[in-house]
Amino acid sequence: MADIARLAGVSVATVSRALNGSTLISKETRERIDELARSLNYSIDVNAQKFRLKQNRTVAVVIPYDRESRQHISDPFFLAMVGSLADALTDRGFDMLLSRVDAENLDSAARLHSSGVASGVILIGQWRHHDQLNALASRKLPIVVWGTEMQQQLYCSVGGDNIEGGRLATQHLLELGHRRIAFIGDPQLPEVTHRHRGYVDAHAAFGLQPDPKLLVAVPFDADEARNGIHRLHRSGAQFDAVFACSDVMASAAMQALHQLHLPAPEAIGVVGYDDIEWASHSNPPLTTVRQPIREAGIQLVESLLRVIDGESVRPITLPVQLIVRSSAQRRTAPA
Amino acid sequence: MADIARLAGVSVATVSRALNGSTLISKETRERIDELARSLNYSIDVNAQKFRLKQNRTVAVVIPYDRESRQHISDPFFLAMVGSLADALTDRGFDMLLSRVDAENLDSAARLHSSGVASGVILIGQWRHHDQLNALASRKLPIVVWGTEMQQQLYCSVGGDNIEGGRLATQHLLELGHRRIAFIGDPQLPEVTHRHRGYVDAHAAFGLQPDPKLLVAVPFDADEARNGIHRLHRSGAQFDAVFACSDVMASAAMQALHQLHLPAPEAIGVVGYDDIEWASHSNPPLTTVRQPIREAGIQLVESLLRVIDGESVRPITLPVQLIVRSSAQRRTAPA
DNA sequence: ATGAAAGCGCTAACAT
DNA sequence: ATGTTAGCGCTTTCAT
Numbered sequence: 274m275a276d277i278a279r280l281a282g283v284s285v286a287t288v289s290r291a292l293n294g295s296t297l298i299s300k301e302t303r304e305r306i307d308e309l310a311r312s313l314n315y316s317i318d319v320n321a322q323k324f325r326l327k328q329n330r331t332v333a334v335v336i337p338y339d340r341e342s343r344q345h346i347s348d349p350f351f352l353a354m355v356g357s358l359a360d361a362l363t364d365r366g367f368d369m370l371l372s373r374v375d376a377e378n379l380d381s382a383a384r385l386h387s388s389g390v391a392s393g394v395i396l397i398g399q400w401r402h403h404d405q406l407n408a409l410a411s412r413k414l415p416i417v418v419w420g421t422e423m424q425q426q427l428y429c430s431v432g433g434d435n436i437e438g439g440r441l442a443t444q445h446l447l448e449l450g451h452r453r454i455a456f457i458g459d460p461q462l463p464e465v466t467h468r469h470r471g472y473v474d475a476h477a478a479f480g481l482q483p484d485p486k487l488l489v490a491v492p493f494d495a496d497e498a499r500n501g502i503h504r505l506h507r508s509g510a511q512f513d514a515v516f517a518c519s520d521v522m523a524s525a526a527m528q529a530l531h532q533l534h535l536p537a538p539e540a541i542g543v544v545g546y547d548d549i550e551w552a553s554h555s556n557p558p559l560t561t562v563r564q565p566i567r568e569a570g571i572q573l574v575e576s577l578l579r580v581i582d583g584e585s586v587r588p589i590t591l592p593v594q595l596i597v598r599s600s601a602q603r604r605t606a607p608a
Numbered sequence: 609m610a611d612i613a614r615l616a617g618v619s620v621a622t623v624s625r626a627l628n629g630s631t632l633i634s635k636e637t638r639e640r641i642d643e644l645a646r647s648l649n650y651s652i653d654v655n656a657q658k659f660r661l662k663q664n665r666t667v668a669v670v671i672p673y674d675r676e677s678r679q680h681i682s683d684p685f686f687l688a689m690v691g692s693l694a695d696a697l698t699d700r701g702f703d704m705l706l707s708r709v710d711a712e713n714l715d716s717a718a719r720l721h722s723s724g725v726a727s728g729v730i731l732i733g734q735w736r737h738h739d740q741l742n743a744l745a746s747r748k749l750p751i752v753v754w755g756t757e758m759q760q761q762l763y764c765s766v767g768g769d770n771i772e773g774g775r776l777a778t779q780h781l782l783e784l785g786h787r788r789i790a791f792i793g794d795p796q797l798p799e800v801t802h803r804h805r806g807y808v809d810a811h812a813a814f815g816l817q818p819d820p821k822l823l824v825a826v827p828f829d830a831d832e833a834r835n836g837i838h839r840l841h842r843s844g845a846q847f848d849a850v851f852a853c854s855d856v857m858a859s860a861a862m863q864a865l866h867q868l869h870l871p872a873p874e875a876i877g878v879v880g881y882d883d884i885e886w887a888s889h890s891n892p893p894l895t896t897v898r899q900p901i902r903e904a905g906i907q908l909v910e911s912l913l914r915v916i917d918g919e920s921v922r923p924i925t926l927p928v929q930l931i932v933r934s935s936a937q938r939r940t941a942p943a
Numbered sequence: 944a945t946g947a948a949a950g951c952g953c954t955a956a957c958a959t
Numbered sequence: 960a961t962g963t964t965a966g967c968g969c970t971t972t973c974a975t
Contacts, residue, residue: 274968284946289970297944314747316723321968324659325951331705336694349885352687355706359671363708368725370666371694371704388651390703412649495889524889531891550684554830554859556866556891609952619962624954632960656952660967 274317277309292317323389331368332577333391334358337376337398348493349549350519350564354397354419357570365574379405383414393417393577399430399463417577419569421463422588429580430588431572435464438562438593439471442516442544445560445595447479450604451514451542455487455505457498457526458518465518468546472516486510491522498522502529513604514542520549520561527555527600542601558598565591609652612644627652658724666703667912668726669693672711672733683828684884685854685899689732689754692905700909714740718749728752728912734765734798752912754904756798757923764915765923766907770799773897773928774806777851777879780895780930782814785939786849786877790822790840792833792861793853800853803881807851821845826857833857837864848939849877855884855896862890862935877936893933900926 278285291298291306323329362369385391399420410428418430458465476483491497517523523545527537537543548563579586613620626633626641658664697704720726734755745763753765793800826832852858858880862872872878883898914921
């Protein structure tokens, strides 16, 4: 910058102002300076700038990896969310820092902020860390979490309407004549708890109560889901449908069912969750609950920016939509 | 830091040294300082540090979006690569900045470096930008590209062995008795060019020459692939197998074939490329060429770090592997 | 409309 | 083993 100042015959202050589009610089000096900067292939030293300004347009996106459940950054849904966030942040002129963090040690997420690397944190994957997240928020970490709204929540969350999603999926299966619907998911997780509540609600609306034996409590993982189905089958429990809490698990379930000569949709109706791209290409195409990923990305960053500005932001629940394809069909013969 | 110095009764220099683990600090002062820092919830101002050190442990990962082909950040393969890079960079103690960049304007990738935001750039998606990439490299931008090694290449690339991949896939189909193998992909792209070369080579090894009518030249996109199959079918060209240059396209192709009552593998053998997670869950499970994503991530960052250190690094071609599942089967009746 | 000068928080000679 | 000091490149108040 000093070079430019010298070559342009002005002071560094002028150059700084010109480069930042200050209004009180004459058009001609500005043009001269811009021209010079371009020809010297100069770009402003962002680190010096950040340092000086104590402000930086970057947001950390954190995907905690859960050692226990093994669902980590490779889950297509999470990855799609990363894509969506990248878009939303780019639109707002923010850089996106992607960090993997051990879920047992979310404090390192806080350090991203306190050290000035990022102005705030978007965390994808609430898991069972509600309390830890509350602790972070109470320490004034600007954070927004993809997940479900919970009681006594100090942090802002953005999530799909999980109760409604669970209800929609289950109601669809019930309407098609299914009566014994297996539920695949880990009910310890807040989002799954809500989906399960929707599942129970839908039954209630039909004057039914789900059989607890049909609850396959497994973490978000294809292999776990596959094993879960085999276990359920071996247990001798009768079931005519499956509601899986992610498309990945639905996919694994369909595969397991295929092996057991219980193909979807003929023998067993299957509904998934998320509507990742794969769902429409699967065979049979998967009926599933769509999470509004694009909208989620936008809302997550909007909320975070407001949190950073010190506003108190209410959790947001996004509407969710049943996408009917063909992995569940009308049941003709009773079980 | 000044606060800590005062409270500890030492100079800021001592605090700086202690916090950075310098060896010439007595154990007890170090502990006192660490303790103080912790209790004050202090973390070093990374921006000041970066500014001072002119060095920053962050790497920009750039995914150009190609307006024309519409393959962008949502492609599962790219997203998986992002995940792999996040892992590899985390292991090396680097932050990862994820940027979307218009492919027509890769210069903005250069700015990430010249402005000091990132020490180097990893670009996923070579597309047809060989010349632009060469230009960037000649301007001393530390960059490594996921893609194919090409003639007169000034930048370092890391990629799968595309010729071998194309050969493996095609040979497999030929061995199963297929003789009229459609090729789906955009031969303008370097990687596809190589895969096509492998396709031709495999034919040659059988004393055959592929029919140019069976080349379905479409960009990396599910819809394009689907339409391509329909077009091919309408054209009346006979084909008994399909080699698609990505699993996403293979998936779309299988779906189109299904609609045409030409299901895989019974009527038409299908082989994909990439081996994204979905491939093993599809129905039928997809036979495909596995790209070594985990290894790719590691090599990409190792290479970049060496480029940053000023070494001249040779392009790397990673081995590729045929994963036989069941979307292609032995052909019993001749066409 | 432009310049002079102070200072952001840190690190690294160079002392001691 | 610790302190003193200069200075990184930028922005901005205050002058002019």
